[in-house]
Amino acid sequence: MTVDIKSMTREELITEVTALGEKPFRAKQLYQWMHQKLSRDYDEMTNLPKTFRERLHEKYTYTSHTLVERRVSAVDGTEKYLFGLADGNVIESVLMRYHFGNSVCISSQVGCRMGCRFCASTIGGLTRNLLPSEMLDQVYAIQRLTGERVSHLVVMGTGEPLDNYDHLLHFIRLLSDENGLNISQRNITVSTCGLVEKIRDLAQEHLQITLALSLHASSQEKRKALMPVAYQYELSDVLDACRYYFEQTGRRITFEYSLVGGVNDSQEDAERLVKLLGGMNCHINLIPVNPIRERDYMQPDRQVVIAFKNKLEKCGKAVSIRREMGRDISGACGQLRKGYLEQEREYHHV
Ligand code: SAH
Helix, strand or coil: CEHHHHHHHHHHHHHHHCCCCCCHHHHHHHHHHHCCCCCCCCCHHCCCCHHHHHHHHHEEECCEHHHHEEEEEECCCCCCEEEECCCCCCCEEEEEECCEEEECCCEEEEEECCCCCCCCCCCCEEECCCCHHHHHHHHHHHHHHHCCCCCEEEECCCCCCCHHHHHHHHHHHHHHHCCCCCCCCCEEEECCCCCHHHHHHCCCCCCCCCEEEEECCHHHHHHHCCHHHHHCCCCCHHHHHHHHHHHCCCCEEEEEEEEEECCCCCCHHHHHHHHCCCCEEEEEEEEECCCCCEEEEEEEEHHHHHHHHHHHHCCEEEEEEECCCCCCCCCCCCCCHHHHHHHHHHHHHC
């Protein structure tokens, strides 16, 4: 495979381009075409000499997603996208419109190997990591298609971002680069199921992003029942890593807690959760579980969700309940992609 040009930093690009015998300003123009004007291919870069463009074409891969499907929610304007990659894989991304701006949720891998029991994205296992450019392209394609600026980003789509650590870091640096889309790192959230060493590494990268930790349980035993990754890491070690992240970056951790009816939604669970998080400066995001066909997990009744929230608040915790968006368009966690792959399979069989 040739080198992936859109994953290069501006400095790397300058080195490459000057090695081809071009002036450094050509690299800057090229970078601008890719990361600000969001070009789909070299042909659009009309102020670059044709011979130079041909040379680029021969030497470097230029990634660009194809649009496989776009669904717009009639309820809240949320949009779901299925994008096709050069190797035929498909990934999904979501655009959510909030009062503070447009937020995109991207996938970091094709599939996932973490095995969380309630999640549709992991059922088929991991196919491969996404390149930095393939993460960027999700944002770029959505901004191009809507004509609206994307101001916020969450890495909460398919995949475990810290399982694709180097590409993720590269992606964040490119996305927040002032010569690119210049999305503030403070508007970027990375969600992880809790890979302890990687959380500690991330703490030392001097980024201003928010770390969201998928907790989903108030004890090690309960966590194991929902998240196989808990067999690998003790809950106390995960929380120590979170404290370390806060110490190093000053960024408050968000804890995600998917409420599953009859599994982790009792008042005792709430009490244990308060104790577990002790004096941590954090925010808790409650997500009523989104039922998937393959598992029989259910959302708790609304009163149970409210009671859980009240308990945490009474104990001084900052809590929010995640507003459900785009439910009418398979809004949650890998369900659109999964549905698509199943349809494809049926189609190929006939
Ligand atoms: N692998 C990362 C990021 C992807 S999932 C992580 O584990 O954090 C983003 C969030 O959605 C996680 O908190 C995940 O546990 C949660 N999630 C996945 N499937 C869900 C479902 N069916 N209902 C509610 N939350 C879900």
